[in-house]
Amino acid sequence: MSAALELVDVVKTYPGEPPVRALDSVSLRVDKGEMVGIVGPSGSGKSTLLHIIGTLDRPTSGEVLLGGVATAHMSDRNLSAVRSQMLGFVFQQFFLMEGVSALDNVADGLLYRGIAPAKRRAAAMEALDRVGLAHRVHHVPSKLSGGERQRVAIARAIVNRPQIVLADEPTGNLDSRSGAAVMELVRDLHSDGHTVIIITHDRELADSLPRRVSMRDGRIEQDANDLTSVESV
Amino acid sequence: MSATVAPPPSRLRLGDVLRVGSLGLRSRRLRTGLSTLGVAIGIAAMVGVLGLSASSQEDLNSKIRALGTNLLEVQASQGFGRGAGVLPDTAVAMTSRIGPVTAVSSLTTVTATVRRTDMISEGITGGIGVFAADPGLLATLHASLADGRFLDAATATYPAVVLGSTAAQKLGIVDVADGLRVFIAGNWFDVIGILDPVAAAPGLDRAAIVGLPAAETYIVGDSIDPGTVYVRTEDGAADMVSAVLPNTVNPATPEEVQVTRPSDALAAQEAASSAFTSLFLGLGAVALLVGGIGIANVMVIAVIERRTEIGLRRALGATRAHIRRQFLTEAVLLAGAGGVVGVLLGALVTAGYARAQDWQIVIPPVAIAGGLVAAILIGGIAGLYPAARAARLPPTEALRSN
Numbered sequence: 001m002s003a004a005l006e007l008v009d010v011v012k013t014y015p016g017e018p019p020v021r022a023l024d025s026v027s028l029r030v031d032k033g034e035m036v037g038i039v040g041p042s043g044s045g046k047s048t049l050l051h052i053i054g055t056l057d058r059p060t061s062g063e064v065l066l067g068g069v070a071t072a073h074m075s076d077r078n079l080s081a082v083r084s085q086m087l088g089f090v091f092q093q094f095f096l097m098e099g100v101s102a103l104d105n106v107a108d109g110l111l112y113r114g115i116a117p118a119k120r121r122a123a124a125m126e127a128l129d130r131v132g133l134a135h136r137v138h139h140v141p142s143k144l145s146g147g148e149r150q151r152v153a154i155a156r157a158i159v160n161r162p163q164i165v166l167a168d169e170p171t172g173n174l175d176s177r178s179g180a181a182v183m184e185l186v187r188d189l190h191s192d193g194h195t196v197i198i199i200t201h202d203r204e205l206a207d208s209l210p211r212r213v214s215m216r217d218g219r220i221e222q223d224a225n226d227l228t229s230v231e232s233v
Numbered sequence: 234m235s236a237t238v239a240p241p242p243s244r245l246r247l248g249d250v251l252r253v254g255s256l257g258l259r260s261r262r263l264r265t266g267l268s269t270l271g272v273a274i275g276i277a278a279m280v281g282v283l284g285l286s287a288s289s290q291e292d293l294n295s296k297i298r299a300l301g302t303n304l305l306e307v308q309a310s311q312g313f314g315r316g317a318g319v320l321p322d323t324a325v326a327m328t329s330r331i332g333p334v335t336a337v338s339s340l341t342t343v344t345a346t347v348r349r350t351d352m353i354s355e356g357i358t359g360g361i362g363v364f365a366a367d368p369g370l371l372a373t374l375h376a377s378l379a380d381g382r383f384l385d386a387a388t389a390t391y392p393a394v395v396l397g398s399t400a401a402q403k404l405g406i407v408d409v410a411d412g413l414r415v416f417i418a419g420n421w422f423d424v425i426g427i428l429d430p431v432a433a434a435p436g437l438d439r440a441a442i443v444g445l446p447a448a449e450t451y452i453v454g455d456s457i458d459p460g461t462v463y464v465r466t467e468d469g470a471a472d473m474v475s476a477v478l479p480n481t482v483n484p485a486t487p488e489e490v491q492v493t494r495p496s497d498a499l500a501a502q503e504a505a506s507s508a509f510t511s512l513f514l515g516l517g518a519v520a521l522l523v524g525g526i527g528i529a530n531v532m533v534i535a536v537i538e539r540r541t542e543i544g545l546r547r548a549l550g551a552t553r554a555h556i557r558r559q560f561l562t563e564a565v566l567l568a569g570a571g572g573v574v575g576v577l578l579g580a581l582v583t584a585g586y587a588r589a590q591d592w593q594i595v596i597p598p599v600a601i602a603g604g605l606v607a608a609i610l611i612g613g614i615a616g617l618y619p620a621a622r623a624a625r626l627p628p629t630e631a632l633r634s635n
Contacts, residue, residue: 051629054548056547056548056628056629056632057627074239076552076553077242077243077552077554078242080242080547080550080551080552080553080555081239081240081241081243081550082239082240083547083548083549083550084240084243084549084550084551085240086240087548089549091632095541095544095545095632097256097542098260099260100256108549111245111253111546111550112243112244112245112546112549112551112552112555113244113550114244114245114246116246117249156549
């Protein structure tokens with residue numbers, strides 16, 4: 001198995017008096033096709049870890065390899081390219097554009113790749129079909145339920161066929177039923193071969209995942225593999 | 234397996250820049266409309282001022298054209314040491330001998346009143362003056378008749394009169410066909426013609442014009458020295474003729490002869506109105522500046538409100554330049570819309586006012602193009618800072634703010 005993600009001695013400190021060491025020498029390897037939960041209480045450094053993995057922020061020291069590409073010292077422009085082509089984000093608050101149809105929201109996942117609008121829409125159609133919303137393509141977000149909105153957001157995250165889908169508390173704004181449906185969808189994506197990393201503070205959700213990385217005080221406290229899972233090596 | 238090169242850079246198509254840049258405007262229509270207003274008013278003011286001044290200028294120009302720049306007016310100077318206010322009676326004959334002169338006519342004020350009938354008191358003049366003229370006056374002044382005919386060699390010796398447009402109105406005469414007569418200095422004069430308004434000599438609108446021989450016979454009872462001599466020259470010869478006129482008209486005392494060109498007065502009027510134009514242009518520029526500040530203000534607010542959108546776009550792969558371009562486009566579109574509305578508004582105001590003034594409607598293309606360019610420029614400048622702020626926003630901070 002080749003690595004989808006490799007963190008090597010990643011340190012992130014925020015300036016201040018005294019400086020805050022949000023990540024303290026974190027090393028982590030996620031193989032292609034794995035589904036990993038990063039779990040921990042607030043302040044454990046999991047959000048910082050999400051930002052570093054998502055190339056939204058750079059580590060103070062250490063290296064971040066995405067699909068073998070070293071990103072720690074990339075220019076801002078190159079990091080944008082990495083995000084547009086290698087990563088898909090799912091946020092707790094969905095972050096859909098109001099007044100824009102589900103189809104165009106999903107097509108925006110390809111906006112910064114310079115692809116013609118018609119092709120973007122065709123790919124978006126396919127992605128919406130994949131998340132079971134083929135019948136809701138022309139609805140604006142305000143006409144969709146919370147669960148449907150998150151499925152639109154997931155479609156947007158996979159429309160560019162990313163190396164890694166990064167989900168930040170994907171069920172945090174949903175009732176338990178919609179949350180379960182969304183997790184069902186995420187598991188399906190994993191079965192399809194997507195690499196999925198889920199950041200959550202929800203122990204129960206994390207326990208349902210084949211691999212759990214527990215964070216505390218900026219360090220990895222425990223990295224547990226479910227031995228019955230096929231993906232673990 | 235492990236490529237160590239960065240993937241190809243993010244790209245945003247031009248059409249997408251416009252779509253993304255107009256998204257914020259389309260979803261907040263009221264705010265878009267209101268923030269467009271300032272620029273629209275500024276541009277409308279500038280286009281309106283330029284259009285109105287061009288229209289009024291065109292009107293003056295057409296008056297000058299009708300008048301001709303080759304018309305000269307010769308009068309005797311008046312006042313202590315400057316003469317008695319009369320020209321020699323040879324003035325017309327002498328002037329017509331100057332080579333480039335094409336027409337000469339004299340016009341002289343005669344002291345008399347014009348009354349509709351002899352039953353009306355002599356004190357009621359209606360402001361109408363009596364002038365003695367020769368038959369060539371109509372052609373020399375390029376004047377035209379509203380009705381009837383002008384004096385000719387025959388009628389100039391008879392008690393016949395041609396009325397100016399205002400004079401005819403004052404006397405209640407609209408038509409010469411009625412065979413009407415007016416009472417001048419104890420004699421009845423047949424009304425044979427009514428003039429259109431005369432651009433070259435607006436004083437004639439309030440005049441009753443009789444032939445020079447008739448005036449001598451029926452009104453004054455003596456020979457009349459010419460008061461004003463109108464001289465029409467060949468095109469471009471006005472200055473030259475003007476230079477030799479004093480010596481020709483009055484060789485004995487040329488300094489007592491005053492030569493003016495009526496078109497110069499209109500040209501001066503044109504210059505005066507251009508001073509007002511720059512004043513109003515200045516006011517328009519101030520409105521435009523205020524409009525620009527309004528747009529900058531709205532854009533700064535938009536950037537603050539749309540932090541999560543900026544964060545999301547960065548997560549989707551937008552570069553800082555893409556974000557900057559999006560907000561700059563939005564500001565330019567906002568101001569550009571104001572420019573379009575302003576140009577239309579300015580053109581409308583110009584057309585309405587020009588029509589009311591009976592002017593030809595002239596909206597200079599440079600005002601339209603200038604208005605649009607100015608609006609776009611204002612938008613670009615106003616959007617510079619907000620766009621830079623949006624681009625500088627770190628993606629983590631943008632995503633955290635919700």
